Amino acid sequence: MKIEQILKQHISKAFQTLFDNELRVDEISLQPTRKEFAGTYTLVCFPFGKISKKNPEETAKIIGEHLEQSTAEVKGYNVVKGFLNLEIADNEWVNVIRTISNQIDFGQLPESGKEVMVEYSSPNTNKPLHLGHLRNNFLGYSIAEIMKANGHKVHKVQIINDRGIHICKSMLAWKRYGNGETPESSGKKGDKLVGDYYVKFDQEYKKEIAELVEKGLSKDDAEKKAPIILEAQEMLLKWEQKEPEVYSLWKKMNGWVYDGFGATYMQMGVDFDKLYYESNTYLLGKDVVEQGLKKEVFFKKEDGSVWVDLTDDGLDEKLLLRADGTSVYMTQDIGTAIERFKDFPKLSQQIYTVGNEQEYHFKVLFLILKKLGYSWAEENYHLSYGMVDLPSGKMKSREGTVVDADDLMKEMLDTSAAHTKELGKIEGFSEKEANELYETLGLGALKYFLLKVDPKKRMLFDPQESIQFHGNTGPFIQYSHARISAILRKAKELGFEPKKEHFDSVTVLAPTEVGVIYLLSEFENKIKEAGREYSPSIIAQYIYDLAKEYNRFYQEVSIFNEEDEDKLHFRIAFSKSVALAIKKGMSLLGIRVPERM
RNA sequence: GCACUCGUAGUUCAACUGGAUAGAAUACCGGAUUUCGGCUCCGGGGGUUGAGGGUUCGAAUCCUUCCGAGUGCACCA
Numbered sequence: 001m002k003i004e005q006i007l008k009q010h011i012s013k014a015f016q017t018l019f020d021n022e023l024r025v026d027e028i029s030l031q032p033t034r035k036e037f038a039g040t041y042t043l044v045c046f047p048f049g050k051i052s053k054k055n056p057e058e059t060a061k062i063i064g065e066h067l068e069q070s071t072a073e074v075k076g077y078n079v080v081k082g083f084l085n086l087e088i089a090d091n092e093w094v095n096v097i098r099t100i101s102n103q104i105d106f107g108q109l110p111e112s113g114k115e116v117m118v119e120y121s122s123p124n125t126n127k128p129l130h131l132g133h134l135r136n137n138f139l140g141y142s143i144a145e146i147m148k149a150n151g152h153k154v155h156k157v158q159i160i161n162d163r164g165i166h167i168c169k170s171m172l173a174w175k176r177y178g179n180g181e182t183p184e185s186s187g188k189k190g191d192k193l194v195g196d197y198y199v200k201f202d203q204e205y206k207k208e209i210a211e212l213v214e215k216g217l218s219k220d221d222a223e224k225k226a227p228i229i230l231e232a233q234e235m236l237l238k239w240e241q242k243e244p245e246v247y248s249l250w251k252k253m254n255g256w257v258y259d260g261f262g263a264t265y266m267q268m269g270v271d272f273d274k275l276y277y278e279s280n281t282y283l284l285g286k287d288v289v290e291q292g293l294k295k296e297v298f299f300k301k302e303d304g305s306v307w308v309d310l311t312d313d314g315l316d317e318k319l320l321l322r323a324d325g326t327s328v329y330m331t332q333d334i335g336t337a338i339e340r341f342k343d344f345p346k347l348s349q350q351i352y353t354v355g356n357e358q359e360y361h362f363k364v365l366f367l368i369l370k371k372l373g374y375s376w377a378e379e380n381y382h383l384s385y386g387m388v389d390l391p392s393g394k395m396k397s398r399e400g401t402v403v404d405a406d407d408l409m410k411e412m413l414d415t416s417a418a419h420t421k422e423l424g425k426i427e428g429f430s431e432k433e434a435n436e437l438y439e440t441l442g443l444g445a446l447k448y449f450l451l452k453v454d455p456k457k458r459m460l461f462d463p464q465e466s467i468q469f470h471g472n473t474g475p476f477i478q479y480s481h482a483r484i485s486a487i488l489r490k491a492k493e494l495g496f497e498p499k500k501e502h503f504d505s506v507t508v509l510a511p512t513e514v515g516v517i518y519l520l521s522e523f524e525n526k527i528k529e530a531g532r533e534y535s536p537s538i539i540a541q542y543i544y545d546l547a548k549e550y551n552r553f554y555q556e557v558s559i560f561n562e563e564d565e566d567k568l569h570f571r572i573a574f575s576k577s578v579a580l581a582i583k584k585g586m587s588l589l590g591i592r593v594p595e596r597m
Numbered sequence: 598g599c600a601c602u603c604g605u606a607g608u609u610c611a612a613c614u615g616g617a618u619a620g621a622a623u624a625c626c627g628g629a630u631u632u633c634g635g636c637u638c639c640g641g642g643g644g645u646u647g648a649g650g651g652u653u654c655g656a657a658u659c660c661u662u663c664c665g666a667g668u669g670c671a672c673c674a
Contacts, residue, residue: 031613035620044616046654056654082654083617124674164674278674305672314600322672329674359601360669386602387667423635453610456602458667460609470636471622472610479636487633529613541611544621555630555638597636 003092003521004030006073007041014066021051032518038078039085040518046082056082090509093517097570098503100520100577107523107584112151115346118144120353120383121158121270125257126170126198128191129264129405131388131461132355135450138590139385140353141270142451142536145588147351150531155344159276159336162254168235170194171249172228173201183256189263189406190256204228267409269443269590274343276336285335286327288372289320297371308368318364333365334372341376349379351534356384356456383534386458388450403461412442415467416475425597437594441475444591448474451589452540472544474591477582480547481593484579487559491572494560503573505566512553513571516578519546523581527588536589543585550578 008028015023033039045060052059057079064077064084076087100106120140123129129137144154174181174197183190205228212222223229238246265271289306292298298308298320306321320331341347352362362382369377390403417438420426426434449466453459469475491497509517522542530538559575562568586593 029613031616034617036618042617046616049654081617161674166674303672316600316670319672324672326672328672332674355668356602357668363601384602419636425635457610458603462609465609465623468623468636473622473636476636479634483634483637490633525613537611541621548621551637552639554633558633560633 003073003088003096004041007086010067010071010073011043011063014063014070015051018062018066019051023051033085037080037083037085038076039087040514041086041088043084043086044082045084060084088514090514091507093509093514094503094506094570096517096521097574097577100580101573106577106580107527107588108149109151109524109527114151114348115153115155115344116147116349116351117155117157117340117344117347118147118351118353118383119157119159120144121265121272122161122354123158123261124161124166125191125254125261126166126195128189128195129261131390131403131405131408134268134405134408134446135385135388135459136353136355137265137268137270138447138450139383139455139536141590142539142588143351143353143383143534145590146527146530146536146539149527149584149588153346155273155347156271157274157276157340158272159278159281161278163239163279163282165232165236166198167250167254168232168239169201169205170198171246171253172232172235173197173204174253175249176204183259189260190258191260191264193260194253194257201228201232264405267406267443276340278332281336281339282327282332283335284339285331285333286321286325288334288338289327289331292320292372295372297368308371310364310367313367315360315364315367318368330361330365330368333361334368337365337369337380338374341374348376349381350376351381351383353383353385356386358382359384381534383455385455388459388461391460391462403463408463409443409446411463412446412467413438414442416441416445419469420597429596437597440592440594441469441478441597444474444478444586444593445469446474447589447591448477448540451536452544454537455535474586477543477547477586478591478593479597480551481579481582481586482595482597483554484550484575484582485595487575488572488579490560496568496572503566503570505564506570510553510557512549512556513574516546516549516553517574519549520577520581523585530588539585539588543582546578546581546585550575 005025007030008025011028012023012025015021028043030041030043033042043060043063045056045063048059048063049056052062054062060079060082061084064074064079064086067074067086068077073089073092074086075089078085078087118140120143121133121137123133140156144156147154174194177200178197181193183193186193188196205226208226208228209219209222212226213219217225235246239250289298292308293300293306298306300306303323304325305319305323307317307319309317311317318330319328320334321327337350340350354362359382362380362384366377366380366382369380417434420434420438420441426437429437445466445468449461450459452472466473469479519542526538526542530536557571559568559571562571583593
């Protein structure tokens with residue numbers, strides 16, 4: 001059992017004995033003791049005044065004294081104001097390492113029986129992926145990994161926005177101005193090529209509008225009557241009727257985009273278990289709306305359009321079906337959500353990784369699903385994240401200030417390659433190994449930088465700072481791991497395989513050792529917390545603290561110069577546990593760690 | 598206009614969900630180590646937590662009023 005749990009039980013019992021009071025274990029909260037005081041766990045005693053009928057300081061003393069006398073775990077205590085700081089016996093910490101060394105997969109919680117779906121990425125096929133998508137993808141992937149570590153079964157999915165007027169725009173522009181250009185003929189990545197024609201459409205559209213305005217039309221009229229937009233609308237109708245020529249062009253161009261995106265996802269190191277295509281799902285939801293009408297959850301207006309009234313819940317009325325019977329975004333999302341629970345009947349939760357500008361949309365969506373009587377609706381979660389700003393300000397595609405995902409990743413790889421070569425520590429690496437390392441480092445830096453910030457918060461992406469290899473960065477942690485790996489390699493060469501039966505004589509630890517072991521004992525708590533809060537940043541912060549604390553130990557305590565062989569064995573086992581925690585923690589962020597760098 | 602989110606060292610981020618003298622990183626200044634691995638470690642300065650008021654033994658955190666930033670309020674997706 002965990003030290004923290006044992007302590008809580010002791011405290012509960014102490015309350016029984018000392019004050020004849022029932023204090024449940026789950027009512028007790030222990031917090032880490034601040035660095036400047038002795039001890040590891042702190043019990044805040046201010047609230048107990050009523051129970052003990054004494055002031056907080058005396059209360060703390062009584063409890064501390066009792067725990068020190070009656071338990072093996074508490075070796076000492078001190079009281080500052082109403083704070084009771086408890087010092088734990090060193091052999092308890094040794095035990096923690098013994099337990100971890102015995103564990104097969106440290107950092108993996110037992111199966112929960114819960115099954116969750118994580119949706120992320122879901123791009124528009126007209127626009128190549130950019131920095132904002134990177135935050136989305138890394139977040140979604142990481143949350144999926146964190147859910148797995150919490151013992152849940154996970155399905156990673158995305159919905160691909162592959163139909164609608166915007167798709168017809170790029171198709172039309174390609175048809176008009178493309179001269180048969182293909183990714184092969186131009187050497188462009190498929191998604192970039194299609195994106196270019198989307199931009200081209202917009203340019204031509206604006207030209208036509210300007211011409212019409214010159215001829216005396218109002219701007220609104222011009223926007224509606226420009227030939228190019230009329231043609232695009234016609235194309236959409238043809239697409240819906242699956243007219244062969246339009247349909248095959250659609251398939252061809254989408255194919256290019258998927259190839260392009262595929263390459264980008266590969267580079268990012270993210271993947272999906274199942275893809276949903278809007279072209280398959282856009283008709284879903286209509287029958288649900290019909291059912292909702294019958295149940296009088298929704299209502300019809302005079303013109304025949306269908307609405308839901310959410311004013312009682314502090315929201316607005318929301319349109320679900322147009323007067324002509326066609327559906328809107330919300331309708332599709334309702335249908336898709338229900339479809340997914342049909343696809344995976346044991347699903348208990350969906351997590352949608354979507355930017356915070358859609359918070360209102362998801363609030364409405366979940367509320368509608370709840371009103372329709374779906375019990376899982378309340379479990380659904382919008383993993384909302386803030387925008388990524390650049391030092392120059394907001395990213396705006398119109399002003400060309402967008403940071404392209406492919407370009408950025410390439411830059412990170414180049415920088416890490418240059419940096420690594422400069423250090424000259426990788427002699428003996430094959431070219432393939434070296435390239436893998438650059439990728440591990442470059443992407444690690446990028447992912448860590450984007451994930452260390454609380455997802456809810458808007459963040460600033462500074463390209464200069466993100467490529468740094470020291471401070472609170474991915475490479476710093478990767479470096480710490482590589483160094484421990486070096487220690488373990490050396491230990492093996494010298495024949496010091498950690499043997500847990502040797503630990504028994506180790507009874508006195510250095511303060512830095514206790515610091516590190518305390519953090520190790522918190523690993524699983526952090527995984528739970530990250531899952532509960534949907535926040536990879538908790539893991540990122542934790543691993544950084546762990547790496548830093550280990551470095552402190554490393555500086556202070558020598559491993560191989562230690563004469564006591566049991567201590568030496570202990571420190572190797574202890575280092576191994578730290579390496580494991582770093583590796584596992586980083587994998588929860590989708591970041592690999594090298595053995596050498 | 599209405600709704601939601603946010604405001605913390607020069608800068609980028611934390612703060613265990615109401616706990617101690619608000620912590621890291623970065624940059625700057627000073628020192629240690631020169632090895633198991635160089636990107637390591639230690640110390641220093643730097644804060645009226647946007648401003649005021651309230652609740653509390655105790656507030657960056659909760660309530661309230663201002664000020665400032667952002668997002669949303671489509672028969673677009």
